[in-house]
Amino acid sequence: MTINLKVKQEKRKGVSINDIQDGFFVLKDDHVRIVKMDVTNRNKIHLIDLKTFDVKTVSTKNELKNSFADWSQIKILSPKQVNLNIGFQWRE
Structure with a gap:
């Protein structure tokens, strides 16, 4: 499975943990999680x-x-800031 997440626009200040809402993305390295x-x-x-x-x-x-080891490495993005494509490949 291929995940392609492109950030269309980053806010200058960024989104804080208090801004998290349903549908937001939490990124750490190459792991993408949806809230x-x-x-x-x-x-x-x-x-x-x-x-x-x-x-x-x-x-x-x-x-x-607290569930992440190093919160300074985390990016929080709203759905309007990203373009997400998920590709599936079937194998037999």
């Missing part, structure tokens, strides 16, 4: 790894920040 806010329990935040489709659930934005 899915739980509609039944607003305190839960699901991170879906687009490479492995693993789901990690955290309770708060602070717990989300």
